[in-house]
Amino acid sequence: MQEVNESVLAEVERIARKAGDLIMEVYARDFAVVDKDDKSPLTEADARAHSFIVSELKALSPVTPILSEEDVGSFTGQDKYYQYWLVDPLDGTKEFIKRNGEFTVNIALIDSGKAILGVVYAPAIDVLYSAAQGFGAKKVEGNETASISVSSYVQGELCRVVGSRSHGSDAMGTFLQRLPQHQMVAMGSSLKLCLIAEGKADIYPRLGPTSLWDTAAAQCVVEVAGGKVVTLAGEPLGYGNTSKILNPYFLATGAGDIDWVGMFSDIV
Ligand SMILES: Nc1ncnc2c1ncn2[C@@H]1O[C@H](COP(=O)(O)O)[C@@H](OP(=O)(O)O)[C@H]1O
Numbered sequence: 001m002q003e004v005n006e007s008v009l010a011e012v013e014r015i016a017r018k019a020g021d022l023i024m025e026v027y028a029r030d031f032a033v034v035d036k037d038d039k040s041p042l043t044e045a046d047a048r049a050h051s052f053i054v055s056e057l058k059a060l061s062p063v064t065p066i067l068s069e070e071d072v073g074s075f076t077g078q079d080k081y082y083q084y085w086l087v088d089p090l091d092g093t094k095e096f097i098k099r100n101g102e103f104t105v106n107i108a109l110i111d112s113g114k115a116i117l118g119v120v121y122a123p124a125i126d127v128l129y130s131a132a133q134g135f136g137a138k139k140v141e142g143n144e145t146a147s148i149s150v151s152s153y154v155q156g157e158l159c160r161v162v163g164s165r166s167h168g169s170d171a172m173g174t175f176l177q178r179l180p181q182h183q184m185v186a187m188g189s190s191l192k193l194c195l196i197a198e199g200k201a202d203i204y205p206r207l208g209p210t211s212l213w214d215t216a217a218a219q220c221v222v223e224v225a226g227g228k229v230v231t232l233a234g235e236p237l238g239y240g241n242t243s244k245i246l247n248p249y250f251l252a253t254g255a256g257d258i259d260w261v262g263m264f265s266d267i268v
């Protein structure tokens with residue numbers, strides 16, 4: 001069984017940073033883009049980060065299975081403790097290709113369907129978010145480390161909404177029309193969830209598809225920072241059923257007593 005403690009968290013942070021360095025080597029030069037079977041793009045950077053992360057996690061935790069976006073076929077299922085590593089080696093591949101810096105390395109430890117440790121690293125801006133149940137949530141920007149927590153939205157105030165830069169939806173437009181005062185920020189990758197975690201956004205409605213690996217690590221950061229990531233039925237997004245790779249639509253929110261789920265019930 002993989003324990004969670006400060007040294008394990010530090011090791012996962014090191015792995016995510018080094019994977020980010022490998023990604024940035026590709027970012028700095030020309031690279032080829034190929035279409036995967038599902039038509040999503042793949043670059044050499046995804047493959048390099050994947051190989052590195054898998055070999056390092058195996059060294060850290062030899063018997064804990066790994067589910068990575070780039071090699072779903074070799075996942076052997078959760079272990080007898082209902083644990084596995086859930087990895088998106090490069091989230092925001094479209095942003096990577098556009099070279100706008102909004103992409104991340106994501107590593108989560110799942111235990112009984114819940115992400116109990118999560119590390120998100122954005123190498124182009126050198127920002128790392130990291131959290132584990134019982135150990136707090138933090139942001140490391142360059143040499144500065146700060147504890148992070150969500151903000152509390154009060155109805156009637158300007159609502160800071162964050163959404164995908166590359167994958168929109170009609171339902172999002174309907175939702176925004178209902179918020180008299182809002183500010184919409186577009187952002188690629190799991191960085192949207194991290195903005196909720198550090199209190200820079202109030203809500204991230206994801207009314208379109210994502211996969212388990214897109215959300216797990218950053219959901220841990222949001223939850224430990226005091227926020228929620230819930231389905232449109234109000235249940236926390238879960239990771240216990242790996243036969244179903246796609247997440248349901250979800251809402252990520254900070255603190256406050258607004259019934260966000262109720263606001264969406266007739267939209268979607
Ligand atoms: N039609 C679709 N089916 C499944 N996942 C999708 C999808 N469209 C977008 N995504 C997911 O959304 C992620 C990008 O999120 P965003 O739009 O918020 O930046 C992608 O991650 P990758 O870049 O790792 O492929 C991909 O997993």
Ligand SMILES: [Mg+2]
Nearest residue numbers: 088091092214
């Ligand atoms: Mg992804």
